[in-house]
Amino acid sequence: MQKRDRLRIWTEQGNVTISQLFFNYYKMIDVKDEEAILLLHLIAFGEAGNHFPTPQNLVERTHFDENKVTNILQRLVQKGFVQIEQQIDEEGIRYEYYNFQYLWNLLLNYAEQEENSAEDDVLKVEEG
Template sequence: MDKKKIAEWLAQGSVAVPKLLLNHYKYLGLSEGEFVLLLHMHSFIEDGVLFPTPAELAEKMTAAPSECMEMLRRLLQKGFIVIEEHTDEKGIRSEKYSLQPLWEKLVQYLYTEWAKEERQDQQEEEESLYTMFEQEFGRPLSPFECETLSMWIDQDGHSPQIIKAALREAVLSGKLNFRYIDRILFEWKKNGIRTIEQAQHYGKKFRKHQQSARSTKTAPSEYKQTIPFFNWLES
């Protein structure tokens, strides 16, 4: 085999097909024929042919020129491609296809799917939060307690993870009630506690001070002056 010919074949390069498009084109509403036609358009554009004709596209496909023309019409109608005016270096104006709308639709679809997953994860997290509270309290939550949980999330902006951490702090302190947990959340928010790691560090630091204060029998008034606003774990 002629090595020169092989080199010429390899020199033609390759067309990179985004895996995201390959995996999701059917969810965008593209048929297999439209998908392949778009790939050939992408290849033509990369080779400098900015406005391939239906006949040129048909030469690369099993579809007839009339079928390619119909697919182009649908793609334009559905907003997957647009025709733009192009001016070359010599100032000659011509038309060209742009696949920018296709990429924008793909990004929008992926973002929408991501948002759905986020909402679903949030819903599952909130459901597990209610379950965790009922397990710790050993009973179903009252309507008022359920409303309080919702307010912590919706109005106060606490994440389910932080609320769970506050519940664990209440369990460790032996003060399992909603008023006490609300005080913990209030102190955390006031002190900028936003993550589980910060909450754990804050709780450990306080308990260390609390144990030290009890061992030295520090007076309540003196203790409050030493560690202000840490009364969310006080009896």
């Protein structure tokens, strides 16, 4: 196994790209840390092509047991941070996937508010 092979392994694994909004503000929209790590795993699976990982998939990658994973997933769904959606593929087979749009919108709403209140502060200082 030579050094060139190491670079190959590194590049072939690919990357996960996540908005800084998530790290900045997940706490502010009431995502717990253990929910955050599971969300990141769901996103990572999605970017690798598995858009509906099973609890067992998540057990293999975390220190949570299956019960705990199922609990956290249920909370994520109840709070709306992930939505389970259905689509039909080219061969007419129904499949499910996790959708994060509501989460992105909550994070963006928070960032928007913060920016507006920062602008209000600037105005107050200028007017003051």
